[in-house]
Amino acid sequence: MFDSVGSLQWEYGKQVAYNIRESIYRHPIASNKAISILNQGHFSLDQMKNIHLEYRHAIVQAFTDALLKLRKPLPIRLDTTQDQM
Helix, strand or coil: CCHHHCCHHHHHHHHHHHHHHHHHHCHHHHCCCHHHHHHHCCCCCHHHHHHHHHHHHHHHHHHHHHHHHHHHCCCCCCHHHHHCC
């Protein structure tokens, strides 16, 4: 994959990914007590399946639909001609 985008875009992408991960780790939901309980295995497999289905229907589908409606291009320059020699 590196060869397909060039070093500048690769490094830019790495920095974007790092910033996103840091934002997620700092978000208040990451330290929510419910997340901690889920991670500690306090629920059975059937309970976890139900929780995930409810979460998907309540939040994820609406979020995904909203993202699809944005149609805002990413600030990534795809012209890599200066990197290809």
